[in-house]
Amino acid sequence: MNAPRRSSPPLRSPEQRRGDPATTAPRRSSPPQLSFGQPVLQLRGIVKSFGANHVLRGIDLEVARHEVVALIGASGSGKSTLLKTANLLERIDDGQILLAGDDISDPRVDVDGVRARIGVVFQHYNLFPHLSVLDNVTLGLRKVRRLARADAERRGMTLLERIGLAAQARAYPDRLSGGQQQRVAIARAIAPDPELLLLDEITSALDPQLVGEVLDLVAELKGAGSTILMATHEIGFARRVADRIVFLHGGRICEQGPPGQVLDAPQHPQTQEFLRRVLR
Amino acid sequence: MTQQSPAEGSRSLPPLSDLERGRRVYRHRQARRSVAISLLSTVVFAVVIALVLVGSPGWQVTRDTFFNPEYFWPALPKVAEGLLLNMQVLAIAVVGVAVVAVVLAGLRSLKGPVFFPLRFLAAAYTDLFRGMPFLIVLYLIGFGIPALGFSDKPISVVLLGTVALILTYSSYVAEVLRAGIEAVHPSQRLAARSLGLSHYGALRLVVLPQAVRKVTPALMNDFVSMQKDVGLISVLGAVDAIRAAQVIVSNTYNYTPYVVAGLLFVLFSWPFIRLTDWLTARQQRREQIGGLV
Numbered sequence: 030m031n032a033p034r035r036s037s038p039p040l041r042s043p044e045q046r047r048g049d050p051a052t053t054a055p056r057r058s059s060p061p062q063l064s065f066g067q068p069v070l071q072l073r074g075i076v077k078s079f080g081a082n083h084v085l086r087g088i089d090l091e092v093a094r095h096e097v098v099a100l101i102g103a104s105g106s107g108k109s110t111l112l113k114t115a116n117l118l119e120r121i122d123d124g125q126i127l128l129a130g131d132d133i134s135d136p137r138v139d140v141d142g143v144r145a146r147i148g149v150v151f152q153h154y155n156l157f158p159h160l161s162v163l164d165n166v167t168l169g170l171r172k173v174r175r176l177a178r179a180d181a182e183r184r185g186m187t188l189l190e191r192i193g194l195a196a197q198a199r200a201y202p203d204r205l206s207g208g209q210q211q212r213v214a215i216a217r218a219i220a221p222d223p224e225l226l227l228l229d230e231i232t233s234a235l236d237p238q239l240v241g242e243v244l245d246l247v248a249e250l251k252g253a254g255s256t257i258l259m260a261t262h263e264i265g266f267a268r269r270v271a272d273r274i275v276f277l278h279g280g281r282i283c284e285q286g287p288p289g290q291v292l293d294a295p296q297h298p299q300t301q302e303f304l305r306r307v308l309r
Numbered sequence: 310m311t312q313q314s315p316a317e318g319s320r321s322l323p324p325l326s327d328l329e330r331g332r333r334v335y336r337h338r339q340a341r342r343s344v345a346i347s348l349l350s351t352v353v354f355a356v357v358i359a360l361v362l363v364g365s366p367g368w369q370v371t372r373d374t375f376f377n378p379e380y381f382w383p384a385l386p387k388v389a390e391g392l393l394l395n396m397q398v399l400a401i402a403v404v405g406v407a408v409v410a411v412v413l414a415g416l417r418s419l420k421g422p423v424f425f426p427l428r429f430l431a432a433a434y435t436d437l438f439r440g441m442p443f444l445i446v447l448y449l450i451g452f453g454i455p456a457l458g459f460s461d462k463p464i465s466v467v468l469l470g471t472v473a474l475i476l477t478y479s480s481y482v483a484e485v486l487r488a489g490i491e492a493v494h495p496s497q498r499l500a501a502r503s504l505g506l507s508h509y510g511a512l513r514l515v516v517l518p519q520a521v522r523k524v525t526p527a528l529m530n531d532f533v534s535m536q537k538d539v540g541l542i543s544v545l546g547a548v549d550a551i552r553a554a555q556v557i558v559s560n561t562y563n564y565t566p567y568v569v570a571g572l573l574f575v576l577f578s579w580p581f582i583r584l585t586d587w588l589t590a591r592q593q594r595r596e597q598i599g600g601l602v
């Protein structure tokens with residue numbers, strides 16, 4: 030029951046589907062077939078190259094349920110690439126990726142089904158400009174989870190209230206500030222109640238005074254029990270919310286540990302060098 | 310969260326300064342002058358054209374053969390009836406074009422070597438029918454298909470004309486749509502796919518709606534030109550507006566019915582031409598909010 034299922038599609042077991050009535054918003058619950066403590070995400074020996082550019086040279090990383098892991102590293106160190114491989118937006122050259130025990134690097138896997146289980150927020154929000162804020166948030170619920178519009182919108186409004194943007198539900202994204210857009214993008218990502226949330230430098234395109242509202246929202250998600258793997262260059266924020274900091278360098282994990290350890294007493298000279306530059 | 314309340318109403322603005330008042334008076338005067346100048350030049354231009362026409366040596370004959378009220382009014386109902394057929398063909402063809410063009414554009418947007426044959430076929434189709442003059446397509450379909458002899462009964466020329474129209478215009482529209490699809494930033498597809506939408510779902514729900522908005526003016530242009538080309542089905546013998554006019558002309562040797570048909574076509578497409586202009590202008594306004602140039 031708890032052995033990693035080498036599953037072909039669909040990834041969500043039938044029992045789980047039946048227990049997930051379309052009339053109720055998806056609940057935050059650990060899938061019943063999981064043994065407690067099984068990592069949500071397991072990356073084993075991930076290798077990824079772009080031509081001769083070997084971006085990831087063997088990454089081993091696990092993210093436990095309710096854990097927040099922050100990826101740090103210089104620009105071009107492969108943080109985005111790592112996140113994309115976890116979401117199957119990039120195909121790995123070697124290694125294995127397990128999502129709640131399912132091997133999602135298996136070519137027989139239902140790629141869309143896997144992506145529906147993972148929420149992603151990008152640096153440039155990438156909201157859908159032709160859809161209202163509410164429709165952006167509910168698109169996945171309606172078209173992937175197949176919720177009825179009324180149910181999807183009820184859940185969408187709850188989320189928008191939570192992020193303080195209920196009044197803008199009918200507005201279009203271009204009417205919102207960058208910070209508001211990014212909060213909507215987060216709401217869109219968490220709407221289907223994903224097992225894992227991937228955040229890729231979600232504040233680096235924002236004006237400094239807008240960064241706070243987005244980071245506060247992430248801290249709140251952590252409080253609500255989300256499992257998060259995030260690339261960030263906000264070292265202060267990583268210290269505040271991350272359970273673990275992972276420093277990428279040269280395509281490998283150079284150093285990792287609790288924030289207090291990695292950020293305040295880095296062991297590796299590369300980590301020291303990197304932190305000296307960003308904390309300057 | 311930190312929401313700014315809308316700024317205080319304009320009531321609390323200070324009264325207009327004399328400086329701004331002066332600027333507004335000046336702009337108003339300038340605007341009135343521009344309108345006067347353009348009105349005057351239009352009138353002068355129209356008068357010159359009229360004088361040249363009326364003063365030309367053959368004006369009397371031209372007027373009697375092309376603009377003769379004696380033939381104009383009797384021709385109108387027959388030609389208008391023919392136009393009804395044009396409208397019907399157009400309505401059906403538009404639906405056909407929309408379906409075929411979306412499928413073609415969708416096929417051409419497929420990525421990966423697996424889909425090469427499909428992409429190739431779609432590309433060959435659009436290249437062929439974009440390059441071939443519509444009249445030739447009409448002849449080939451209109452006379453070629455019946456020649457194959459699949460059916461004992463004669464195939465309706467209206468049907469054949471509609472098919473020809475769909476073949477030609479779906480290739481134009483497919484290219485326009487493809488340009489629109491390519492103008493949608495790839496990150497939109499990425500965001501859609503990462504929600505778990507399929508390739509098809511992302512295309513239908515995220516990419517195509519944005520693509521169509523981007524190319525609406527071009528699509529409207531194709532539509533307007535289709536409205537005119539629908540008149541060419543008369544070469545197959547369909548009794549449309551042009552054919553109806555032709556029948557009268559061959560009996561009377563007066564060309565006024567052609568003018569009637571021409572005017573009716575213009576009248577018919579005019580609302581769409583205006584709509585196209587309006588849409589284009591609105592899009593331009595949207596994209597340069599707040600700019601002066």
Ligand SMILES: Nc1ncnc2c1ncn2[C@@H]1O[C@H](COP(=O)(O)OP(=O)(O)O)[C@@H](O)[C@H]1O
Pocket residue numbers: 079082084102103104105106107108109110111260
């Ligand atoms: N699609 C791609 N094609 C080619 N090279 C890429 C592609 N995506 C990323 N890279 C390269 O991979 C390296 C890592 O990029 P990235 O993962 O974006 O780093 P980071 O997010 O840490 O800044 C960079 O050298 C970048 O140029």
Ligand SMILES: [Mg+2]
Pocket residue numbers: 108109110229230260
């Ligand atoms: Mg990056």
